[in-house]
Amino acid sequence: MKRNLLNAAVVAAAAIVTQPGALLAADTIPVGVIANLTGQDVNTSLQMARGVELAADEINAAGGIDGKMIELIVEDSEYKAQEALTAATKLYQVNQVPAVIMFGGSSLMIPVGELAQQEGKVLINTSSSSAKLGDYPGALFSILPLDDIVGKELGQYVYDKGARSIATIVPNNTFGTGIAEAAGAAFEAAGGKIVRKVAYTEGQPDYRA
Structure with missing residues (x-):
């Protein structure tokens, strides 16, 4: 499950980094992870984040994706909408990640989905189900029904x-x-x-x- 999730993010990232003007290191594919490492529902979010890390280690040990190693950049949302938005802004604008995997509720996912659409980036929703998440086609992709x-x-x-x-x-x-x-x-x-x-x-x- 976690490997499939990471693969989806990597596919999205690879699609974006091939576009003109992509500023990424030649030997890595950076993927952002936003999780509530502190705040509410920490245990579930921690386990999911660790699952993604294990999947990245497994893929990298096998040679990566077309020879490129996956680089995970993990940020804490504290299960707060503003902190999630701050984390996403850093990942998209400073770290220049093309895709983010996010764990958290719809109140966090919706503003980050809006930001992803504005930035022309990708957000992988793993845990939210609000119907409003369907308002960001091409930017927000959910692994569960809304x-x-x-x-x-x-x-x-x-x-x-x-x-x-x-x-x-x-x-x-x-x-x-x-x-x-x-x-x-x-x-x-x-x-x-x-x-x-x-x-x-x-x-x-x-x-x-």
């Missing part, structure tokens, strides 16, 4: 199972509300009725209210 696709299938699945009235209970974040909106629209379009919509804040000490 919320509008998953939600539509989920809403239709519930209706096909015989449910005609449902309630939705989701975390009050981009992922939760995005899935609920898409699933609810598909369920209602099939003829179902949503009787209650609840979006809750995670991490509360008490949910009795």
Whole structure:
């Protein structure tokens, strides 16, 4: 999985570095990695980043890509949108990487996707699913289906199972509300009725209210 992910980034990088004006060392292919090394969900992000590093080591040990070694440049997003944007700006503009692999939520991925499009670079989305990520064709590539696709299938699945009235209970974040909106629209379009919509804040000490 991680090798396939890195291969996708390298293919994108190789395509860009062959364009006129590409400023890269002749013996390396630089690839950026943005991960929440501090902040929320650190363990998952660390493991994914290490997986990419292992894949790079394996590819380089086998001779690299057409004799060029992969050079990973890793930056910390701290799971904050501004830090992710700062990291991406450094990678694209200072390090001149043509492609970035990123781990993090949609609130981070969306602004970085916009930057990638502006810079004419590539962003590989590994962990976000907001339907808004589809607004950056040619720049942002996702390895997982987005919320509008998953939600539509989920809403239709519930209706096909015989449910005609449902309630939705989701975390009050981009992922939760995005899935609920898409699933609810598909369920209602099939003829179902949503009787209650609840979006809750995670991490509360008490949910009795």
